[in-house]
Amino acid sequence: MNETGRNRLNRLRGGFTLLTLLTLCLAQRAAPTAPPLARENAASGRLFGQTLDEFANRRELVREAAKGGIVLLRAPAEGGDVDRVRFRTDNHVMYLTGVEAPRACLALLPEGDPSGKREILFLPPQNAGASVWTAPYPGPGAETERATGIESVQSTRTMWETLRPSLMNAKTVHLAGPVGERARYTETAELEARLRAINPNLEITGSAQSLIHPLRWRKxxxxxxxxxxxxxxxxxxxxxxxxxxxxxxxxxxxxxxxxxxxxxxxxxxxxxxxxxxxxxxxxxxxxxxxxxxxxxxxxxxxxxxxxxxxxxxxxxxxxxxxxxxxxxxxxxxxxxxxxxxxxxxxxxxxxxxxxxxxxxxxxxxxxxxxxxxxxxxxxxxxxxxxxxxxxxxxxxxxxxxxxxxxxxxxxxxxxxxxxxxxxxxxxxxxxxxxxxxxxxxxxxxxxxxxxxxxxxxxxxxxxxx
Ligand SMILES: [Mn+2]
Structure with a gap:
């Protein structure tokens, strides 16, 4: 390695040590129940290194691309008692919300939706007992709305009741990934069954990815x-x-x-x-x-x-x-x-x-x-x-x-x-x-x-x- 390269790397290393120290100090001073939305820099209003505007722009672009349809994206569940791997949410959900939480569900709603809303993020309610074991994930309510800039953050417990009027009104719902026969025995099949039970006339597509990929392609x-x-x-x-x-x-x-x-x-x-x-x-x-x-x-x-x-x-x-x-x-x-x-x-x-x-x-x-x-x-x-x-x-x-x-x-x-x-x-x-x-x-x-x-x-x- 030449001298310039070595100096650059050393400077980078120094920068990271400082940042790590700063993060540690901030973490110690923060309330232990603070949602781990932005492990990097909560004070700046960023989530996972990106501004709330970056996330909001993406949601708006996907809403427009859906041309009157509803876009519904769901994060995976945790692994169980002791996870073998650290929880990692779905890339599309992260890309559009900056929220890392198991079983989160994002609904992007069309213009004129009966809810009067453009977007709702559903999160599992916070469980005081669980936080003895693990850092709490962000939960429904005003605090997460402020931290994420998402218009409405509600409980997954009432998700289907909340979405019923929207689903009755809509013609199309876009999910990510294969649907129908190709989704047999997957979680998507269960999601589809829920949607059909509410409105049997819904057209359910797997094309949410094709709305999001062109955006994700350019950084x-x-x-x-x-x-x-x-x-x-x-x-x-x-x-x-x-x-x-x-x-x-x-x-x-x-x-x-x-x-x-x-x-x-x-x-x-x-x-x-x-x-x-x-x-x-x-x-x-x-x-x-x-x-x-x-x-x-x-x-x-x-x-x-x-x-x-x-x-x-x-x-x-x-x-x-x-x-x-x-x-x-x-x-x-x-x-x-x-x-x-x-x-x-x-x-x-x-x-x-x-x-x-x-x-x-x-x-x-x-x-x-x-x-x-x-x-x-x-x-x-x-x-x-x-x-x-x-x-x-x-x-x-x-x-x-x-x-x-x-x-x-x-x-x-x-x-x-x-x-x-x-x-x-x-x-x-x-x-x-x-x-x-x-x-x-x-x-x-x-x-x-x-x-x-x-x-x-x-x-x-x-x-x-
Ligand atoms: Mn490679």
Whole structure:
């Protein structure tokens, strides 16, 4: 890593320590019953790093897109007595409300609805006994209305009575996900049965997603800020793990170092399980860390993403366990890196599609003089060993939703991740970074994390002093 990069990362680290301390102080002073709506900064009126206006604008746009129909979105329930995973709400519900609460249900109502309301969020009533065990989720009432800016926040207990006049009046209800036969034995089937019991003439569609995806595809300022924080924590984890790798370290131990850095950066979970593949495992695209001990001469593919306020990073680096690439590893690494850099230059915002970029990357690799043996022992051009797509949208989902087009429009965030996998030579290489499309070109959001092979080796030497 060069000096500038190191200073930048150190500054970022300093910033996070301060923020963490501040958050801890605030948390200690807050009343213990305060709803955990915004673990980050309740005083600013933001929810999960975004302004109330950002959430309100989205609800308004979805209401308009529903063209007179009702949009009904429901969050999942908790896991039970002891959850195996921390509760995470539905992405659409989070995107439109900023509220994390099990069994929340958002109703967006059309103009002229008999309720006289545009939107109602239904939340389970707060239970004093439950808060002995867990931090309370936000409940119905005026306090949550003020904190969220949602017009009306009512109890799920009276939800169907409250919605009955609206459902009697409406022609269409839009749910998220498959409905009808394709939703058999799911919670959606139960929801549909409820709706039909109230109004058998309702048209029930599964098209709420198609109303929301085009909005989610282009990121708002708050979403981009969340992605930057997720990326900073992930870059920190890449540096930490690079310094930790050496002979006999297991992939799982490396994963532990990664997760420690994520938590330090404020990430409560991973956007996807950590991919840490050493030696032959570097050729398995989605290999989740196992108990293999690393050996000198191994390459390790580390493909990881911290999730911050529901937004996930996705960054891959490939490290040599012994601290230096072999000449062969280095020439292949350089081709992967050159491909990524050529792709960055190729993008014309508002014009280039992700598919064109993918094709361009393959053509670029094909023109290289390098060759390798395929499984039949035949020498092939290097594009033959690039066995996955070049990239994907990035956001609340690691493979985020698309707006119905592959054009790289200003405001979308995506990855460029060329890779070359050579099982016959015992190593695979992938380099992945995250980009925001701006009107003038690409902003490489993960630019502070080096990928140049000499810089990668310098980072690793730092651990051996
Ligand atoms: Mn990816």
């Amino acid at each position: 708002s300022p708050g979403e981009i800020a969340n992605l930057r924080a997720a990326i900073a924590a992930t870059a920190d984890a890449q540096i930490s793990v690079a310094r930790f790798l050496r002979k006999d370290v297991t992939e799982l131990a490396a994963e532990g170092v990664i997760i420690a850095a994520f938590r330090r950066g404020g990430a409560v979970r991973e956007g996807f399980p950590c991919i840490v593949g050493s030696g032959p495992n570097s050729n398995i695209l989605h290999y989740f860390a196992g108990d293999r001990k690393m050996q000198p001469g191994d390459l390790v593919v580390v493909d990881i993403g911290a999730e911050y306020n529901y937004y996930t990073a996705d960054i891959t680096r490939t490290f040599p366990v012994s601290g230096r690439f072999t000449p062969r590893q280095r020439e292949v690494y350089q081709l992967v890196l050159d491909t990524q850099r050529a792709c960055e230059k190729y993008v014309v915002p508002g014009k280039t599609t992700l598919w064109e970029l993918d094709q361009y990357a393959r053509d670029f690799m094909r023109k290289s003089p390098l060759r390798a043996k395929d499984s039949k022992g035949e020498l092939r051009t290097m594009d033959a060993f690039f066995v996955h797509g070049l990239g994907h949208w990035l956001g609340m989902d690691v493979h985020d939703v698309s707006g119905g087009s592959a054009v790289l429009q200003p405001g979308v965030v995506f990855t460029i991740e060329p890779g070359i996998y050579l099982p016959s030579e015992g190593f695979g290489i992938r380099i992945e970074d995250d980009y925001l499309v701006t009107p003038g070109g690409l902003e490489k959001l993960s630019r502070d994390l080096p990928s140049d092979p000499a810089q990668i080796e310098a980072i690793m030497r730092g651990s051996r002093r």
